[in-house]
Amino acid sequence: MSEKTLAPSQLDQRDASWYVDKLVQILMFVGGISAIIFIIGIFVFITKEGIAFLFEGFSFTEFFGSINWRPTSSNPTYGALALIVGTASVTGVAMLVAIPFSLGAAIYISEFATGRTKETLKVLVELLAAIPSVVWGFIGLSIMNEFIIEVFDVPIGLNVLNAGIILGLMAAPIMTTIAEDALKAVPDRFREAAEAMGATRWQIIRQVIMPAAKNGLVSAVLLGVGRGFGETMAVLMASGHAINIPTSPFDSVRALTATIAAELGETAQGSEHYGALFALGIFLFIITFIINLAADLVVRGIRKK
Amino acid sequence: MVAAETRTKVLEVNDLSISYGPKTAMSGLSLDVYENEIFGIIGPANSGKTSFLRAINRMDAFDSQMNVNGSLRFMGTEVSAWRNDYALRRQIGVVFPLPVGLPMSIYDNVAFAAKLRGVKGKAALDEVVERCLTRAALWDEVKDRLDSLGSQLSGGQQQRLTIARALSQEPTLLMLDEFSIAVDPVTTMRIEDVLKELKKEMTILLVTNLVQQAERLADRTALFLNGSLIEIGYTDALFEGQTQDQRTKDYLEGRFG
Numbered sequence: 001m002s003e004k005t006l007a008p009s010q011l012d013q014r015d016a017s018w019y020v021d022k023l024v025q026i027l028m029f030v031g032g033i034s035a036i037i038f039i040i041g042i043f044v045f046i047t048k049e050g051i052a053f054l055f056e057g058f059s060f061t062e063f064f065g066s067i068n069w070r071p072t073s074s075n076p077t078y079g080a081l082a083l084i085v086g087t088a089s090v091t092g093v094a095m096l097v098a099i100p101f102s103l104g105a106a107i108y109i110s111e112f113a114t115g116r117t118k119e120t121l122k123v124l125v126e127l128l129a130a131i132p133s134v135v136w137g138f139i140g141l142s143i144m145n146e147f148i149i150e151v152f153d154v155p156i157g158l159n160v161l162n163a164g165i166i167l168g169l170m171a172a173p174i175m176t177t178i179a180e181d182a183l184k185a186v187p188d189r190f191r192e193a194a195e196a197m198g199a200t201r202w203q204i205i206r207q208v209i210m211p212a213a214k215n216g217l218v219s220a221v222l223l224g225v226g227r228g229f230g231e232t233m234a235v236l237m238a239s240g241h242a243i244n245i246p247t248s249p250f251d252s253v254r255a256l257t258a259t260i261a262a263e264l265g266e267t268a269q270g271s272e273h274y275g276a277l278f279a280l281g282i283f284l285f286i287i288t289f290i291i292n293l294a295a296d297l298v299v300r301g302i303r304k305k
Numbered sequence: 306m307v308a309a310e311t312r313t314k315v316l317e318v319n320d321l322s323i324s325y326g327p328k329t330a331m332s333g334l335s336l337d338v339y340e341n342e343i344f345g346i347i348g349p350a351n352s353g354k355t356s357f358l359r360a361i362n363r364m365d366a367f368d369s370q371m372n373v374n375g376s377l378r379f380m381g382t383e384v385s386a387w388r389n390d391y392a393l394r395r396q397i398g399v400v401f402p403l404p405v406g407l408p409m410s411i412y413d414n415v416a417f418a419a420k421l422r423g424v425k426g427k428a429a430l431d432e433v434v435e436r437c438l439t440r441a442a443l444w445d446e447v448k449d450r451l452d453s454l455g456s457q458l459s460g461g462q463q464q465r466l467t468i469a470r471a472l473s474q475e476p477t478l479l480m481l482d483e484f485s486i487a488v489d490p491v492t493t494m495r496i497e498d499v500l501k502e503l504k505k506e507m508t509i510l511l512v513t514n515l516v517q518q519a520e521r522l523a524d525r526t527a528l529f530l531n532g533s534l535i536e537i538g539y540t541d542a543l544f545e546g547q548t549q550d551q552r553t554k555d556y557l558e559g560r561f562g
Contacts, residue, residue: 011380011396017421018389 053275093164140238182216345523
């Protein structure tokens with residue numbers, strides 16, 4: 001066996017580009033990890049502000065079981081049930097409005113519209129997403145209010161229905177954009193393969209495109225839910241801001257976020273009321289965390305199949 | 306087998322096994338590939354051919370499921386011990402079964418590897434692009450539209466573009482994974498002629514579904530089956546019926562399964 005001696009050490013050199021690569025890796029790691037640190041930092045801050053209340057004035061049964069949110073009374077009670085139900089009901093109505101609108105718009109833009117129509121619609125939808133929430137709140141307060149009073153013959157137009165519709169219209173553009181991106185990402189060869197088998201457009205959309213885009217569509221919907229829970233100004237203006245467990249869509253409610261926004265400015269820092277508002281914040285944070293976690297698990301579950 | 310092999314071993318594989326999670330793709334593989342030979346690998350689907358290629362240029366780094374055990378030496382060094390993965394991959398050109406035209410112009414597709422290597426100056430790049438495209442039998446068809454997008458070429462043209470790209474790396478080892486499945490027969494023949502020429506400069510690992518292609522090109526041929534090596538021998542001898550294993554004979558004669 002006579003083997004030519006090789007010099008792999010000459011081939012295997014760490015050159016400049018190798019070091020650049022490692023450096024960029026470290027920079028990306030720092031960038032990525034700092035986002036996580038900021039989020040943990042926010043959670044720590046909110047918890048720190050609310051923790052004293054959680055250990056002193058907080059009663060689990062009162063917080064989740066009572067509808068009496070009376071922070072300024074001489075004998076204050078902090079029942080958040082009505083606020084939680086208020087937020088949930090408004091978000092529920094909003095999703096009933098937003099899901100059909102946004103999915104329909106996304107499917108139309110991605111699968112049916114062509115050329116100019118498509119481009120114009122995309123720009124318009126993105127413009128809608130840029131409308132500030134206070135403008136939506138203003139529409140709810142002035143236009144939707146009178147509209148609901150007139151059409152349904154009810155005394156107050158600032159209620160679950162109003163806030164839900166406003167919130168649904170607000171969330172729809174961004175949901176449309178994300179859902180459309182998900183549909184657009186489905187490769188054309190899937191469409192061509194299905195068309196070649198004689199599938200109709202609706203059959204292709206329903207049985208090929210939507211399953212392929214499922215992850216993106218689910219995340220579009222969950223982003224909408226997250227938006228619903230987190231939106232403050234429009235809900236504050238359109239919901240009536242009355243503590244109440246709604247029994248019909250025409251009842252006024254008050255949302256968690258709106259409560260924090262409306263009351264935090266009037267409380268003394270460190271007071272029991274201040275702590276109670278931060279407890280609401282912790283609760284909101286946990287809810288959004290659970291929604292995101294659920295989204296992640298759903299998407300993972302789909303991927304496994 | 307020849308008693309004393311004097312040529313340089315480009316690849317030395319010893320008891321290599323590859324698995325994806327619990328699923329074994331390859332086990333107990335041992336073989337050597339010498340410089341300036343075309344080494345053919347044949348075998349039905351799922352026999353571990355592609356996994357073997359992926360292990361050679363450390364593609365397992367991209368797949369956390371993929372596990373490579375055993376010894377795999379490229380140019381005398383364990384591939385897992387290479388301090389610079391990128392330098393290793395630059396030594397190894399790969400052509401995938403389905404063409405992957407990068408989303409850039411034809412010119413840039415071919416000049417990409419040269420630029421990565423640090424080749425500068427338009428004249429030098431022009432030279433690389435023309436030489437590689439000519440060798441991949443594509444130059445005449447695209448010389449007037451080098452600025453158009455590589456992904457807009459037809460399937461067969463894109464495959465020749467990827468071959469040109471792999472050649473532009475000036476690799477020590479060129480690995481072709483069923484390169485001809487998207488290429489027409491005439492072009493396939495032209496590329497095969499090119500490969501015979503290239504053999505003088507580099508080592509070629511040719512994974513193919515076509516037994517005849519191995520017969521035409523490969524100096525030695527190995528049969529993989531269900532993740533193990535069945536037989537390895539000089540292609541001429543194998544096709545003359547001098548096989549050790551009945552399964553090889555059956556496979557070469559198309560009487561398999």
